[in-house]
Amino acid sequence: MKIYKQLLRGACLGVITFALLVTSACWGGASASPSHKLISQLDNNAIAAREAQLTLKELVDLKLFAQESAQALGGKVEGFRAANRQLIDFADSPEFKSVGPNGERVITFTVAGKIKAEQLAEILKTTAQAVLASKDLFPNISDAARAKWTALIQAVDQTAKLAIQLINQLKTKPNTPTAFVIAPADIELLNHAKEAFVE
């Protein structure tokens, strides 16, 4: 009986670790475009939040984890999910996806939109750090997986800085001082900045 119990314990934890590694390590495939990798990461974040909440609920139902502790940790995951949802909506907005007649990407990054992007990047980083700091939440997460999450947080910060630098260097469109037109060559630079999300 003792051996079976140990096997079951190993299997349980193996699956948890595997699921976390999958959701934290897969950024959408090596051949995917930068934008595809970016939104794939947003989807991975949503999947990871869902799995964290479902696992916490199951642990409570099985009386393996206290309700109060689960709700406290779940609240932090919920903050991460909410910030991630804002980024999903932002990525799905016309501003993010608009393409001009000559192939240029016309990002109508209004001043408000630019501030929003900076704020969202900061919110996501802060909430992700709060989740990571809760070692009780994922006591089983490997050091390698934790390092990947930490690298992602740093990449988010770096990407936000690169994007802001790029936007600041772009000329504003005549008569529309709050909009930016990004030429195809500059799109490459922006895509390079986005790569920081996935490396």
Add this chain to the structure above:
Amino acid sequence: MNNTITIAKQQLTAAEGLTGIDQLFAIIALGQFLLGRGFIVLSDVQAHGALDDQGVLDAAKAHDAEAAEAWKALSNG
């Protein structure tokens, strides 16, 4: 391997509070749940390769809604 054993000990220390068949059933139920979730996660992540950008965005919104529902269930006890 050592890490897995350490993890197993930490994660399921709470199960020590249960005894006998209750403990075994709890561990089996958790194992089944996690195994099922593992396959779902794999299939969700693999779907990225077959979807276009809009498809992934739509999937992300659906997964986000599921996460919000799961939090609602957890927060309501």
